[in-house]
Amino acid sequence: MEQRRRTHARQIAAFAALGAGVVVFLLLNIGIGSVSISPAELLACVSGRPVSDTVYGIVWNIRLPRTIVVWILGGALALAGYLLQTFFHNPIAGPFVLGISSGAKLTVSLVMVFLLGNTAGISSALLIVTAFAGAMLVTGFVLLAARRVHQMSMLVVCGVMIGYICSAITDFVVTFADDADIVNLHNWSRGSFSGMAWANLPVMAVVVAVVSVLVFLLAKPMGAYLLGESYAQNLGVNVRALRVWLILLSSVLSACVVAYAGPISFVGIAVPQLIKYLFRSNRPILMIPACFLGGSVFCLLCDLIARTMFAPTELSISTVTAVFGAPVVLWVMMRRRREA
Amino acid sequence: MEDRKSYFFTTELCVGYEKTPVVTDITVSLERGEILTLIGPNGAGKSTLLKSIAGQLQPLGGVICLDQRNLSQISREECARQMSVLLTDRLQAELMTCEEVVETGRYPYTGRFGLLSADDHRIVDEAMELVRVSELKDRLFAQISDGQRQRVLLARAIAQEPELLILDEPTSYLDVRYKLEFLSILQKLCRCKKMAVILSLHELELARRVSDKMLCIRENRVYRFGTPEEIFGQGEMTALFDIRTGSYDEQTDGLELEAPDGAPQVFVIAGNGSGREVYRRLQRQGVPFATGILSANDLDAPIARALAAEVIWTPAFEPVDEKCLTQAKKMIDCCQTVICARDSFGSLEQANRELYMYAQTAGKTVET
Numbered sequence: 001m002e003q004r005r006r007t008h009a010r011q012i013a014a015f016a017a018l019g020a021g022v023v024v025f026l027l028l029n030i031g032i033g034s035v036s037i038s039p040a041e042l043l044a045c046v047s048g049r050p051v052s053d054t055v056y057g058i059v060w061n062i063r064l065p066r067t068i069v070v071w072i073l074g075g076a077l078a079l080a081g082y083l084l085q086t087f088f089h090n091p092i093a094g095p096f097v098l099g100i101s102s103g104a105k106l107t108v109s110l111v112m113v114f115l116l117g118n119t120a121g122i123s124s125a126l127l128i129v130t131a132f133a134g135a136m137l138v139t140g141f142v143l144l145a146a147r148r149v150h151q152m153s154m155l156v157v158c159g160v161m162i163g164y165i166c167s168a169i170t171d172f173v174v175t176f177a178d179d180a181d182i183v184n185l186h187n188w189s190r191g192s193f194s195g196m197a198w199a200n201l202p203v204m205a206v207v208v209a210v211v212s213v214l215v216f217l218l219a220k221p222m223g224a225y226l227l228g229e230s231y232a233q234n235l236g237v238n239v240r241a242l243r244v245w246l247i248l249l250s251s252v253l254s255a256c257v258v259a260y261a262g263p264i265s266f267v268g269i270a271v272p273q274l275i276k277y278l279f280r281s282n283r284p285i286l287m288i289p290a291c292f293l294g295g296s297v298f299c300l301l302c303d304l305i306a307r308t309m310f311a312p313t314e315l316s317i318s319t320v321t322a323v324f325g326a327p328v329v330l331w332v333m334m335r336r337r338r339e340a
Numbered sequence: 341m342e343d344r345k346s347y348f349f350t351t352e353l354c355v356g357y358e359k360t361p362v363v364t365d366i367t368v369s370l371e372r373g374e375i376l377t378l379i380g381p382n383g384a385g386k387s388t389l390l391k392s393i394a395g396q397l398q399p400l401g402g403v404i405c406l407d408q409r410n411l412s413q414i415s416r417e418e419c420a421r422q423m424s425v426l427l428t429d430r431l432q433a434e435l436m437t438c439e440e441v442v443e444t445g446r447y448p449y450t451g452r453f454g455l456l457s458a459d460d461h462r463i464v465d466e467a468m469e470l471v472r473v474s475e476l477k478d479r480l481f482a483q484i485s486d487g488q489r490q491r492v493l494l495a496r497a498i499a500q501e502p503e504l505l506i507l508d509e510p511t512s513y514l515d516v517r518y519k520l521e522f523l524s525i526l527q528k529l530c531r532c533k534k535m536a537v538i539l540s541l542h543e544l545e546l547a548r549r550v551s552d553k554m555l556c557i558r559e560n561r562v563y564r565f566g567t568p569e570e571i572f573g574q575g576e577m578t579a580l581f582d583i584r585t586g587s588y589d590e591q592t593d594g595l596e597l598e599a600p601d602g603a604p605q606v607f608v609i610a611g612n613g614s615g616r617e618v619y620r621r622l623q624r625q626g627v628p629f630a631t632g633i634l635s636a637n638d639l640d641a642p643i644a645r646a647l648a649a650e651v652i653w654t655p656a657f658e659p660v661d662e663k664c665l666t667q668a669k670k671m672i673d674c675c676q677t678v679i680c681a682r683d684s685f686g687s688l689e690q691a692n693r694e695l696y697m698y699a700q701t702a703g704k705t706v707e708t
Binding site: 223 | 419425427433434437439444447450452477478
């Protein structure tokens, strides 16, 4: 009982810390930059009180939408990773290593270059649908591979290879695209949160919110599934249906991220692992909200660094996430080796 | 043979993977409160059958009935309340305490988000108490021993409050004390909670003690089905497992290694259990031996039968006759060494005394 109370206290504290982290980083991301914005100015901006035009423009047109997008997509990415890790019973699964992000990137760039000729004319919804198609395509390949290889590391190798193939084709397409598109495509295809506008937000927010709620509703069967498929089945879980749901929902989330920000590495793997050890639990009912918050904090931090570290030059977001995320992956693999 | 009123029965059941039958034509029945044990060689299909009964494998033919209903017509959710399993597949429990593992047994009874009620917690506590793992409550499941893990899993299965409990080789990792405890708990569940239990076991001696019914599977079919009395006879197990080296004695459950080859070099005067360890020592040294004179119901008899090259027998409860004695003396003539395992000779054991004397006068090396 004592133990249980202590675990609960820890988990409540962890949630509080994550919540606080989101708020703090939202403020920092809006505040820090070539022009500093104080919380008071931000408050004034949001509540409609008069501020200088520059401040208003920076906050309202640039930093606020970007920060909100990072908040939403960061959470979505971590959640997608958690779903894939659950699905494959594999702690280093994630949309990026399994090539799913690259697949989505491929289809999106194909559509952009061949069908529409420019990025401006593409609606948010179409982007997501296109990315989803690519994500599902690669997921299909990965699933086929998973049937044949049962080793966790081999599965990841398969995913990485598929990812490389998709990236290669993407690069090929980008090389032959019109000059005007290349600049946009190039930034996007390396992963970046720059240039996010209010127009991007509604569809993205609705999709991520709906999917996240659906994921949360799956928390109970996911918990049983984590015990192993035969035990889940014995507990009355429709394993086949659950697997389909996990793949669909994680693909929608990955697709949503790629459609707007391009492929972002390591968030999907690293955040769920960190959260798991922060909470000392792998219960989906905790992990799902915690991963979302954790992903937001992680991406807000990384985007802040990407934007400000070498300003005015902006780093691609994956550069930063890899620096923080890759060591986590190494740590996880090392731990497993030790425990096994 | 099946009884259609039984709580559990199968009729002409055929199980296997993707159209490849593993075991065919299984017809068995089981009542509430009974234990059915599956025995048979490795790879005979015991696990396949258990998985099919647990609803994890679609049967290839025939029917499985539970409580008068065809298993295929019972919903997933209801199945989960009717039966629980303890499988050989490792249960993944990353960062879960033993208590949390047991709590997963309550899954079929909880709501949308799987939160446990006070009642659920009470049932979990009781299950852990029953299997005596309460003190493991807060330990991480990944960090306890295999034996403890098996008991926690049993508690989990009990917390699921099933009517039918399915266990695949549950005693494999347990030491002898926990094997006995584990099976005693199963008996208790059968008697007190009227659960039906189906399990597979490798330990024949335990299987015959705990089972109300036994199903022997060999080479894709049912070899025998019945009560232990019906199953264990003369050499059934030897045939079932195709024992070629060594022997299994069905009367005493004794296992002996292969008898040394060749003509007897040593004669062992034994009786009343004094010879057993001598026989086994000679077996370890690879020395073929003869022994006698043993009454057919002597404690040494089963081991002598398994290990000795020659045994001079006398029928149970009959005095040793002259012919038998002469035969024994002839055998001593052929051996260089005589080992006398008896400390003293009883009044109905004068034949052995005579053999002992004979060996000494014949100039044999006599060890005692």
